[in-house]
Amino acid sequence: MPVPTHHAVVLGGGLAGILAAHVLAEHVDTVTIIDRDDLPEGPEHRKGTPQARHTHVFVEGGYAALEDLLPGITDELTGLGAHQLHHPADILVRRPTGWRDRMAPEVGIISASRALTDWAIRRRVLAHPRITVAPPATVVGLLGDRRRISGVRLRDRGATDTRRLTADLVIDATGRSSHTHDWLTELKLPAVHREHIDSGIRYATRVYQAPPGTPATFPLLLVEPNPASDRPAVAGMLSPIEDDRWILTLVGPKHDPPPTDEDGYPPFLRSLADPILADLIAAATPLTPPYGFANTANHRNFYERARFWPDGLLVLGDAYATFNPIYGHGMATAVLAAHALRRRWQRHHPLLPGAARRSQRAIAKVTEPAWRMATAQDLRLPHTTTTGRHPGRLAKLNNRYADRMIAAIPGRPDLQRASLRVFALLDSPLRLFTPRVLWQTLRGPRGQYLPEAPLTPEERRILTPASETTADS
Numbered sequence: 001m002p003v004p005t006h007h008a009v010v011l012g013g014g015l016a017g018i019l020a021a022h023v024l025a026e027h028v029d030t031v032t033i034i035d036r037d038d039l040p041e042g043p044e045h046r047k048g049t050p051q052a053r054h055t056h057v058f059v060e061g062g063y064a065a066l067e068d069l070l071p072g073i074t075d076e077l078t079g080l081g082a083h084q085l086h087h088p089a090d091i092l093v094r095r096p097t098g099w100r101d102r103m104a105p106e107v108g109i110i111s112a113s114r115a116l117t118d119w120a121i122r123r124r125v126l127a128h129p130r131i132t133v134a135p136p137a138t139v140v141g142l143l144g145d146r147r148r149i150s151g152v153r154l155r156d157r158g159a160t161d162t163r164r165l166t167a168d169l170v171i172d173a174t175g176r177s178s179h180t181h182d183w184l185t186e187l188k189l190p191a192v193h194r195e196h197i198d199s200g201i202r203y204a205t206r207v208y209q210a211p212p213g214t215p216a217t218f219p220l221l222l223v224e225p226n227p228a229s230d231r232p233a234v235a236g237m238l239s240p241i242e243d244d245r246w247i248l249t250l251v252g253p254k255h256d257p258p259p260t261d262e263d264g265y266p267p268f269l270r271s272l273a274d275p276i277l278a279d280l281i282a283a284a285t286p287l288t289p290p291y292g293f294a295n296t297a298n299h300r301n302f303y304e305r306a307r308f309w310p311d312g313l314l315v316l317g318d319a320y321a322t323f324n325p326i327y328g329h330g331m332a333t334a335v336l337a338a339h340a341l342r343r344r345w346q347r348h349h350p351l352l353p354g355a356a357r358r359s360q361r362a363i364a365k366v367t368e369p370a371w372r373m374a375t376a377q378d379l380r381l382p383h384t385t386t387t388g389r390h391p392g393r394l395a396k397l398n399n400r401y402a403d404r405m406i407a408a409i410p411g412r413p414d415l416q417r418a419s420l421r422v423f424a425l426l427d428s429p430l431r432l433f434t435p436r437v438l439w440q441t442l443r444g445p446r447g448q449y450l451p452e453a454p455l456t457p458e459e460r461r462i463l464t465p466a467s468e469t470t471a472d473s
């Protein structure tokens with residue numbers, strides 16, 4: 001008798017889909033990835049991931065989990081030119097009351113173009129003999145019934161008809177444009193609870209060649225929004241990426257959006273709470289026009305709460321939950337979800353009856369901290385719209401505590417470390433309520449934020465006009 005073979009289909013070849021395929025390949029005979037794009041052979045931009053034109057920082061909780069999934073990937077990325085930077089040593093942050101001082105490294109990020117990050121991960125994963133990428137096709141529906149999903153309907157590129165592809169497991173990782181919610185109602189399953197919390201922020205991003213003489217270890221600079229100001233959601237961030245380039249993202253709300261035209265971009269940049277980013281960019285060469293992005297809402301389909309969940313279906317990455325990108329948690333959460341699935345499937349095979357539902361719960365669990373952080377912050381903004389949820393008394397108390405803790409950080413490295421580790425998704429948010437953190441928060445700051453960005457003299461040199469540099473030397 002032939003031994004049955006198991007086939008899984010992953011919808012979407014973005015970060016979440018690629019990593020889902022990686023962990024699945026240990027448990028099934030073949031994994032087919034379906035994407036409507038050709039997945040490029042190099043670090044190139046593609047149409048299916050428009051957000052990839054914008055700043056993508058990879059927080060340590062995410063890249064540490066990635067390292068566990070793909071050992072050596074951090075070195076591979078830095079070898080390709082990605083920058084590994086650390087709070088507070090080389091990530092300079094301007095809070096509403098001044099700049100955070102530089103201190104010994106605590107918590108890392110990886111800064112690179114999204115095209116580079118995705119490609120480095122993709123080429124590692126696609127080397128697996130059980131993983132195949134199908135020719136480009138758009139998935140248009142699910143096959144099966146309310147008890148079990150048995151495959152997908154797809155339309156090959158250039159075709160008018162659709163075809164069926166059967167599978168023992170379907171994983172939806174089609175990102176923000178996922179249709180699973182609607183496809184499930186077509187199969188007569190009850191609609192699943194979803195939440196949509198939209199601060200309406202807009203992104204505008206440009207890539208620059210860094211000025212000649214920029215130190216290879218140049219820091220990342222972030223001018224944060226000031227919730228108490230009359231422009232509570234305007235911010236800017238400059239990050240070094242591969243090939244001596246800088247990526248600069250400006251952020252603003254719907255009624256005060258960062259311009260996407262070349263004339264409007266510089267004045268908006270200069271209007272930030274600190275002129276440092278404008279001064280740095282003055283000496284850099286633009287390589288791209290400003291690209292805009294408006295679809296920045298927090299959106300979550302609470303599939304884990306569904307009354308009925310069919311076997312054979314899982315949803316992860318942005319297809320399950322998206323976050324306001326300003327918090328930089330989307331990629332990390334996708335990795336943490338893949339990591340959670342690997343841990344779960346090491347004990348329980350993914351094709352067992354009921355396994356999909358339990359795996360969906362594991363995804364929900366690792367998504368929760370990022371979801372709570374992003375939505376709690378956004379619900380404070382006056383222009384945020386929500387499909388129902390409003391901050392309760394506990395949330396307001398939490399916000400007051402978080403503000404007090406941030407204000408208490410100067411001169412308190414323990415407090416800084418605790419908050420950085422939670423924000424990097426390395427520690428549970430409960431770590432912000434230990435007796436030590438509570439005590440230090442109540443006592444208040446022991447130092448002050450700085451009036452100017454703490455650049456080193458070498459870093460500052462690129463701000464100096466060329467004539468003065470020559471006279472100095």
Ligand SMILES: Cc1cc2nc3c(=O)[nH]c(=O)nc-3n(C[C@H](O)[C@H](O)[C@H](O)COP(=O)(O)OP(=O)(O)OC[C@H]3O[C@@H](n4cnc5c(N)ncnc54)[C@H](O)[C@@H]3O)c2cc1C
Pocket residue numbers: 011012013014015016017034035036037047048049051054055056057058059137138139140173174175176177178203293295296316317318319325326327328329330331332333334
């Ligand atoms: C402006 C912006 C900035 C961001 N910055 C950060 C950051 O700094 N740090 C961070 O961690 N996260 C950031 N994020 C979030 C991050 O981009 C996402 O969380 C991450 O890309 C999710 O990966 P994914 O694989 O789920 O989705 P995606 O990367 O969007 O991939 C989805 C894939 O599915 C394919 N697809 C879609 N529909 C279909 C279909 N019907 N049929 C076939 N294929 C389909 C697409 O072509 C694509 O390849 C940012 C997001 C935005 C919008």
